[in-house]
Amino acid sequence: MQEKIIFKKEIPKLVKELTKEYILYAPKNVKGNIEYKRVNDGKDIELEFLNSKVPPKEIVFPRMETMFTYTRNGKNIEIQKSKKVEDKNIIFGIRPCDAHSFVLLEQFFNFGEFKDDLFLNKRKNTILMGIGCNTPRNTCFCTSLEGHPFKKDDMDIFMVDLDDRYVVTPISDTGKEIIKRLSWLVDAKEEDLEKAIELSKKAESMISTTLEIQDSYDFLDSEFSDPIWKEISETCMGCGSCSFLCPTCTCFDVIDEEDQYNNRGRRMRIWDTCQFCLYSLHTSGHNPRDSSIERCRNRILHKFSYYPTNYNLIGCVGCGRCIQLCPVNNDLRVILRKLNEIQKKEEKTIVA
Amino acid sequence: MVDIKNENQKIEEKMRNVARDLLKEKKVDLIIGYSEGTLPLASAPVFIRDEQEVDKLVWNNSCYVNLAKYLIPNIRENINGELVDLKVGIISKGCVARSIIHLLVEHQINKENIIIIGINCNGILNRRRIEKEIGAHEITETELSGDHLIVKGNKFEKKFKFNDYMNELCKHCEIRAPPISDSLKDNIVGECQEVDSLEDPFEDIVDFEKKSADEKWAFMNEVLKDCTRCYACREACPLCYCNLCFVDQNLPTWFGKTSEISDILIFHMVRGLHLAGRCVECGACSSVCPMGIDLSLINRKINKVVKDRFDFVSGLSLEKLSPMMTYKMNDKQEFMLEEN
Known part of the structure; x- marks a missing residue:
């Protein structure tokens, strides 16, 4: 499908139409x-942003969420399941890294026989216009991490910022459908597309950090008790x-x-983290991740070892x-470099 | 004109010399200080065991972490199969030393294991305020020039007057170096100051106090609603050292853990009350908040109450117990009946 152009001054018009x-x-x-x-008014959007502080995962995986409510009548408990939310969402302006995070989130919430309907339903109804x-x-x-500042595969619609306008490329079928309905969009010219390619190359060259993630994976696979974790x-x-x-x-x-006075209650889920003291506390009182050593290690292992092993994807x-x-x-970059350095040294000794 | 950069260099040089000597003379096993951060407006706490590495220590105006946090639990090391408490030298601006003094009052650390390396702090920058004013852009470089901070980024450069962009708490801080007393003189090296009386008019909370109850409620709601409940404020606080925080009590649950405003409010209010007569106003809680919430307001208000009622300021003396640790027959108690 042909790429389109939307001018920044037309964003309020776009918002008006999409919010219908x-x-x-x-x-x-x-x-x-x-x-x-x-957002209901295009003027409220901050278009000159780099990335958000709170990641957009909050839209599909809120900080807190009611799983069900219940009422108690003597010994009888009646459960009211949370209503299926049928709202259709569009996340406008999502960055490629965050769009890719949705792929990773899905691995977890859609793992094997365990399907998390609360998440999956919201995800299914959310369109990414990045x-x-x-x-x-x-x-x-x-x-x-196999990503790119212009990676478009994880989105439904991908846009490139050309100062006063965006080049709009529909990616998924849903994306194509939406663009088709926005009949007032004009076709992109050859020079717009060329500029977009140029910007993509420039952006790639601006990323100054390179990390050998494979080295980190190899290290994590074998060096669980290395003294570096203490450091x-x-x-x-x-x-x-x-x-x-x-x-x-x-x-x-x-x-x-539980609200005992009114014989009712609710089951909620809230964000948690492996950095907290209650996170892996057993009922026996034993905590296998008792100190910051184990907790810091778990965060790195989860992203750079467990994710690749379980899903064949990097968890960052x-x-x-x-x-x-x-x-x-x-700094995560410093942490990974430290791990990689040890790994390189070890590889050298083995070869020697 | 004040030259902040020059001031910092002097502080840094003195601090390194003292730290180097302490390690060389084996008076301490470990120095806790600040090292250069990997980002502008950041610094990274560092543990130094080798005198060769003392030059890693820096002083800039982003050393906002309260290093006293690292003293609990005691820093131990396995030496010949035995866990031994290490002797720690700790780079201390006034508020860090005050935390240490208060921790000593509460019997949480051993005096014999602590050497306070005093520095004369010249103020911490309010990085969240600066970041918020820069808005959506990225700060790539900062530079001190005279009494200004120059902040640079892609296609912008902005100048901030240092004195205006310090933490609110630093602006009226009178205890910039460790407060010295007879009972502590063997534990302090480097800079220190004698503190007789304090003139703190609590001007920063005048506006808040003028508000009606409803307005206060609305204001606190607005300030706190962004809280994600990551508990960075608690973890950064040197006086939040409970093994199990009230909010983590789950057998049974004491307080709600959701991010509904009522649960958020109660967490911050109860934490505030737990710090009554204990908070040393280091501002670490506000500096570390990822959402940039200024939590010090709550503590300032409570500290004012403590000052007015009990004439007590925390972290100044080893001898004086804080009001919540003691009881006097003539303690004011009319508030039990009525509070205006």
């Missing part, structure tokens, strides 16, 4: 933080910033809240949020 049928989430500047929020990154951040490293975790304070605001972290805690998209937000500047 969809709930539109777009980057918004909320008290200085960029977040994907529900924009390539003309200016990746210094902390970005998607290209080391890496020494300054970690054990807050959940890195994982709460990670687009690929999926852990949640299930809690029951290289968005750099954890790097920007870690209060003690425990």
